[in-house]
Amino acid sequence: MLNWKRSWLALVLLLCASAGGEVRPLTILHIDDIHGHISPSEQGMGGFAYLATAIRRERANCPECILLNAGDLVQGTPVSTIFHGLPVFELANLLGFDAATLGNHDFDYGWMQARKFIETANYPMVSANVVGADNRLFARPYIILNVNGLRVAVIGALTDDMKNLSTPKLMEEWHTVPVVATARRYAAELKDKSDLIVLLAHVTGPEEREFLDSATEIPVIVTGHLHNGLEHEMTCDGRVLVRVKAYGEELGRLDLKVDTEKKAPVSWTWKRIAIDDSKMEPAADVAPKVKRWEDEVTARVDRPLAVSRKTFSHAEVKALIEQAMRDETGADFAFMNGGGVRDGLPEGQLRERNIWNIMPFDDRVVIAKVKGSDLPAVVLGGRKPDPDREYTLAATDFTAANQSAASQLRSTGLEFGDDVGILRDLLIDWCRKKKAIE
Numbered sequence: 351m352l353n354w355k356r357s358w359l360a361l362v363l364l365l366c367a368s369a370g371g372e373v374r375p376l377t378i379l380h381i382d383d384i385h386g387h388i389s390p391s392e393q394g395m396g397g398f399a400y401l402a403t404a405i406r407r408e409r410a411n412c413p414e415c416i417l418l419n420a421g422d423l424v425q426g427t428p429v430s431t432i433f434h435g436l437p438v439f440e441l442a443n444l445l446g447f448d449a450a451t452l453g454n455h456d457f458d459y460g461w462m463q464a465r466k467f468i469e470t471a472n473y474p475m476v477s478a479n480v481v482g483a484d485n486r487l488f489a490r491p492y493i494i495l496n497v498n499g500l501r502v503a504v505i506g507a508l509t510d511d512m513k514n515l516s517t518p519k520l521m522e523e524w525h526t527v528p529v530v531a532t533a534r535r536y537a538a539e540l541k542d543k544s545d546l547i548v549l550l551a552h553v554t555g556p557e558e559r560e561f562l563d564s565a566t567e568i569p570v571i572v573t574g575h576l577h578n579g580l581e582h583e584m585t586c587d588g589r590v591l592v593r594v595k596a597y598g599e600e601l602g603r604l605d606l607k608v609d610t611e612k613k614a615p616v617s618w619t620w621k622r623i624a625i626d627d628s629k630m631e632p633a634a635d636v637a638p639k640v641k642r643w644e645d646e647v648t649a650r651v652d653r654p655l656a657v658s659r660k661t662f663s664h665a666e667v668k669a670l671i672e673q674a675m676r677d678e679t680g681a682d683f684a685f686m687n688g689g690g691v692r693d694g695l696p697e698g699q700l701r702e703r704n705i706w707n708i709m710p711f712d713d714r715v716v717i718a719k720v721k722g723s724d725l726p727a728v729v730l731g732g733r734k735p736d737p738d739r740e741y742t743l744a745a746t747d748f749t750a751a752n753q754s755a756a757s758q759l760r761s762t763g764l765e766f767g768d769d770v771g772i773l774r775d776l777l778i779d780w781c782r783k784k785k786a787i788e
């Protein structure tokens with residue numbers, strides 16, 4: 351009888367608790383757009399060994415802490431480019447992620463490499479709107495994390511702009527389906543299975559706005575893709591969106607109080623923690639592994655490439671780059687903006703490092719089909735095109751996006767579609783084939 355009474359009391363209490371809901375803490379640590387920056391910047395910011403220290407410090411005595419990455423872990427440093435991103439994923443396994451999503455650049459080495467990233471990660475990679483020809487999913491769409499008793503559904507999402515940010519060659523059958531509608535559909539499905547829905551999204555500014563303003567099913571949004579961190583969190587009707595600065599220079603910390611009945615936060619505070627290497631020690635288990643990969647890079651980029659017959663000024667290197675673009679792509683005309691040429695070339699033995707110094711950016715080469723009469727004057731170089739014929743013009747994606755500028759093409763509306771890869775890789779291939787640069 352007594353036991354029965356006790357059980358009954360326990361049951362009543364349980365029902366009351368679940369009917370009335372309760373307020374529980376959840377802390378989301380987050381980063382985005384690391385872009386292969388495993389080592390500190392020249393200003394002494396970031397680096398995986400320091401990031402690890404900061405993450406572990408925040409996680410200490412915080413059972414309600416989770417760590418999320420909003421995409422673009424790779425692409426942007428020699429270690430990423432040379433080894434097609436895998437070392438970055440291997441090192442990221444030391445940081446203790448609970449979930450991550452794929453960014454557009456995580457597909458830069460092709461979809462099969464992105465598959466390898468998913469297999470390499472020791473945490474779930476979620477992406478709800480990348481699908482194949484028969485609508486099958488590229489990755490698991492979401493994960494439900496049990497965080498100190500709180501069921502947190504994390505849905506991954508990738509920008510609808512993917513078609514402009516990648517190439518058919520890299521993606522083959524894989525493509526995005528509408529990001530907002532798809533994520534909302536999953537959120538509706540997950541409502542009963544979770545206490546809080548978190549969107550982990552690699553999306554554009556307008557897409558961030560659309561999610562925050564219209565996706566009422568999704569109260570918490572962690573994003574990446576834009577590289578500038580937010581000054582303050584964005585909010586709308588009790589929903590919150592956060593994003594930190596790229597390259598691991600900041601770690602975000604969003605402390606939430608979650609109403610488990612409303613399945614929404616009742617309050618939060620957000621802060622950005624600067625990964626200032628002068629103020630912390632590198633993690634002893636991470637630093638040597640980062641160094642091992644950087645040593646590998648040094649060995650590779652110091653490999654002999656070609657011989658230069660003379661010293662080339664910045665302006666002469668600009669002309670060499672344009673020649674390389676034409677030779678390697680078969681384009682009729684090519685344009686390189688002078689400001690993008692970051693170094694000259696010395697006479698004598700060249701190493702790959704010389705090309706990295708000329709072109710430290712990950713600018714991509716894109717091709718436009720242009721009628722002769724519409725060709726920008728700056729690309730003609732004395733040639734007189736047939737005004738009615740169609741020509742191909744190669745330029746960087748940076749030029750394409752800023753084409754109207756005086757330092758660029760002074761054109762408007764030229765459509766650069768075909769992305770043929772990273773300019774630096776193209777230059778290295780061209781130099782290696784030529785053997786002598788003159």
Ligand SMILES: [Zn+2]
Binds near residue numbers: 453574
């Ligand atoms: Zn991105």
